[in-house]
Amino acid sequence: MNDRLRRLPALLFAASMSHALAAQPAPPAPRGVAFVHVNVVPMDRERVLTDQTVVVRGDRIIAIGAGVEPPAGAAVIDGRGTAWLSPGLADMHTHSDSARDMALYLANGVTTVLNMGEASNEFLAQVRPAIERGDKPGPHIHAAFLVDGSPRYGHFTVTNAQEAREIVRLAKTNNYEFIKVYNNLSPPAFHALVDEGRRRGLPVVGHGVTAVGVERQLDAGQLMVAHAEEFLYTCLLQPKAGSTEPVPDETRIPGAIDAIMRNKAFVTADINTYATIARQWGRPAVVERFLRADEVRYLSPDRRLAWRHAGYDDRHGSLDDNLAFLRRFVKAMSDAGVALVAGTDAPTIPGLVPGWSLHDDLAALEQAGLSRYQVLATATRTPGLLFQRADATAVQSGTIDIGRRADLVLSEHNPLEDLATLRHPLGVMVDGRWHDATALRRMLDDIAADYVVAGAPR
Incomplete structure (x- = not known):
């Protein structure tokens, strides 16, 4: 098991909003999700934004900035100034x-x-x-x-x-x-x-x-x-x-x-x-x-x-x-x-x-x-x-910006300095739904277990 995945609970909020493949999915947080104290790789051009707050409501990014306050009732994911947020x-x-x-x-x-x-x-x-x-x-x-x-x-x-x-x-x-x-x-x-x-x-x-x-x-x-x-x-x-x-x-x-x-x-x-x-x-x-x-x-x-x-x-x-x-x-x-x-x-x-x-x-x-x-x-x-x-009517994606679809990867290091950090995500958001590393690990474990039952060796 990846040691970064073991370390994640100290970094992210404890109540994960996602479940493994076989579990019942959690509904998206009604008042949004706020990533706080994260370094952002927006990918609109080659740059980084340090110590930012990124707010997601529904499936969209609605706010980005160093002085943005998390909305009341939002689930907070604290990057502690060391985690990096990049597009999915x-x-x-x-x-x-x-x-x-x-x-x-x-x-x-x-x-x-x-x-x-x-x-x-x-x-x-x-x-x-x-x-x-x-x-x-x-x-x-x-x-x-x-x-x-x-x-x-x-x-x-x-x-x-x-x-x-x-x-x-x-x-x-x-x-x-x-x-x-x-x-x-x-x-x-x-x-x-x-x-x-x-x-x-x-x-x-x-x-x-x-x-x-x-x-x-x-x-x-x-x-x-x-x-x-x-x-x-x-x-x-x-x-x-x-x-x-x-x-x-x-x-x-x-x-x-x-x-x-x-x-x-x-x-x-x-x-x-x-x-x-x-x-x-x-x-x-x-x-x-x-x-x-x-x-x-x-x-x-x-x-x-x-x-x-x-x-x-x-x-x-x-x-x-x-x-x-x-x-x-x-x-x-x-x-x-x-x-x-x-x-x-x-x-x-x-x-x-x-x-x-x-x-x-x-x-x-x-x-x-x-x-x-x-x-x-x-x-x-x-x-x-x-x-x-x-399709010009499609929701815009692939960059981190206001109005873009909330598809995001949280990583331990800056991917512009080390692409390999993306191999071990600290968490993944797709369509505004957050999956922390514990949930991601559980997905993998459940799949491997299913295939063992099906007769395939580990």
Whole structure:
């Protein structure tokens, strides 16, 4: 058990307003919550505000300032001048669709997730509303409907423009917020998805479409590219004399960045996802090491089996050169001002456990040369901007400011000096509901215990 979690009760108010996954949720405090004597990392720009009071009422931040008095009757969380308050984190590429996985995200300070395909109907129609009501703990859930042009990968398939338009209407009816495009769409189907998505308020995000090309996709209106490596597959690789495989071409990076910038598009900077695949590529022993990691106790038994049979260890060759290139490409995008968002593909890739994987991605971005502010923006400020672009009526999030949604993480240290402090939250607020570290620990313990009962070893 994390020693920071043991120390928390001395720091925070004793009466927690949140409960574990199996417990009855507490209603939000009727007169609000006040964080007092906290240092704030607002993420509107690179700065800190010391010794502040932040007042939350309902799901919104209503006051911030050094001289703000907590409202009468508000629950008070005292940071004692040493705790740091920053925006809740966002994982902008997940495939989790269970209540337990949502609790894992919350316990890791993740207050927003974007499910990028094939979430179950039960998850979207029952689990998501239960979390929104506060009946279950978890982050805000956004969802993309995944569409491909062939059944090769087992996805929903459209073969022409008419079918593409119909699938967008169906997605809208079922409360999806995005359309995710996959590799094998035909050009007419892709363009119909973009056009109908624009009409219905469902922006297109996703992969590079082989028959279109990611730069032309962006020019057509695709809002976000779901993996940085999609640029490798569609525009940054070039045949090389004496090589049987195409290799990355550094001279093509400026053109790719220009396409992103002129369309004000977003790119998922998922370096750790690609690095995790590269680590196990052709190496069976690596997956077994992943399965012995401590956080795997919180992974469902069926997902552990899926990891073991994912097949990356059967591949040949090496991805190391591509990985090194991607690190340089992501750094170049960041230097150019591209709107990068963090995303992990958890838990479909062996080695990526929901929640923990986001912290690993942030660490990988820092190792690629991004500043800590730039890294933290990929999981806070920039996702908030993306959701605003997708829906101008959406509640603003991703920064700490009056009127913003009250999604917050309390940490022991300044994340702009040490991102790893976010791995051990002292407490997490989502939609104005506070979960202290004791409640977060209980969530994790209950999930691990459930999986032991289900037959999965600790």
